[in-house]
Amino acid sequence: MDLNQLRSADPGRWQTVADDLLTSAKNCEEAVSEIHANGTKRLEDSWPDYLGELVRQRVTDVTGRLEEVAVLLRGAVTALDTLEDAARTAQSQVRSAIDTGIIAGLRLVGDSFELPEDHADPAAATTTMDHCNTLIKDALDAANKADEDVAGALRKLNISVDSSSLEEARRQQGEAVQAALAAIRETLPQGQSPEIVAQWWSSLSDTGRRQLMLAVPVELNDLNGIPDNVKAELRGSNGYDAVKAVEYARDHWNDTSIDIFENNCANFVSSALHDAGLDEKGSSTLDSNGWMRSELGERHIDFDPPGPGSLQGLTHSDTWINAQKQKEFFLNNGGQEVGIAGARPGDVLYFEHTRSVGSYSPGDAHHTALVTAVLPNGDVLYTQHTTNGKDLSLIDRIGFADQDGGTQKVRVVRPKETW
Secondary structure, three states: OOHHHHHHOOHHHHHHHHHHHHHHHHHHHHHHHHHHHHHHHHHHHHOOOHHHHHHHHHHHHHHHHHHHHHHHHHHHHHHHHHHHHHHHHHHHHHHHHHHHHHHOOOEEEOOEEEOOOOOOOHHHHHHHHHHHHHHHHHHHHHHHHHHHHHHHHHHHOOOOOOOOOHHHHHHHHHHHHHHHHHHHHHOOOOOOOHHHHHHHHHHOOHHHHHHHHHHOHHHHHOOEOEOHHHHHHHHOOOOOOHHHHHHHHHHHOOOHHHOOOOOOHHHHHHHHHHHOOOOOEOOOOOOOOOEOEOHHHHOOOOOOOOOOOOOHHHOEOHHHHOHHHHHHHHHHOOOEEOOHHHOOOOOEEEEEEOOOEOOEOOOOEEEEEEEEEEOOOOOEEEEEOOOOEEEEEHHHHHOOOOOOOOOEEEEEEEOOOOO
16 A cells, blocks of 8 residues: 555545444344343243254354354454554544645655755755654555454454354454454554654544554553653553553463462452552451452462362452452442443453352352453453453453353443542
């Protein structure tokens, strides 16, 4: 893609296709949701014979294929949405560079500016020319790489649901999400001077800046030239550094050395928040309204020998290692529920059952994870332990539920230190 092609590109056409695919995905998800809401268990209760078993199996198979289609469509939507945003960012960048170059009296030839021989101030114009050409080249490189990443993701999503599996569909959807993140990162002027970065940032629209702050907060925070007030907003003011929490989660997403319990999702979230600056509360791990771990707990040592009963409470408070207790603690101690639409990196997700499942009552959180990115299309990405995963799609998780267990609700909580 050259400069003229980038300038004349119409990203809105990709958005139109993405919107159509999103409608189709939602239709599939609504059908799956209806089946999940009723559950095959009810069918078994009312039709227990052999024919009923055949019908239940058919319902399960059809639901599985619908889920596969929905997951694949969501992956395509994510890829196309990201390509549209990457192209708009690159277009905004080249427009700013071209406007600056023309005002400086430079001549645009092909993909770069040249200095006219009769320029009145060649020294100053040369500096401006170098800056503008750097911005143009960076934008072209980003647009081409985004196009390459997204095209690759779309090719991988072209699989047959008749011969594949829901697991394979999820894997490909996950790769589409990773390609989307890579495409967004490519739009950043990494390795450029603070002056170039500042000019790039000022060329973006308010919407474009906000999208980057949500999608790539760590990378944005590392750029010299981004305004200090923007970096302060990225870090937040709730008693912990949201950027560091995301960094910890991504650095330790597959670090089994910190996994000392059978289920470590809440322990992982607590560790990330504490590493990011959230202070412990209480003087004992037995404090019912505390949030802390003992010295052994800080060293990730499990003081819970074999035998009846449990001694986990001696090394970690229940609020540190239990998703439901942790959710209650944060909400009762200054945290606020912000909703999926209000999620931002550094927030905490809680997955709740909507009906009784095993020992869980409706509304109980059975899992927790840390928000590590929010894509321009609104898809919240999270990182977790047990099972370990990095930058997983919340849209994928919400769309899936055990056909007997029913659907689940996701709550987004933003902890705040008030102790």
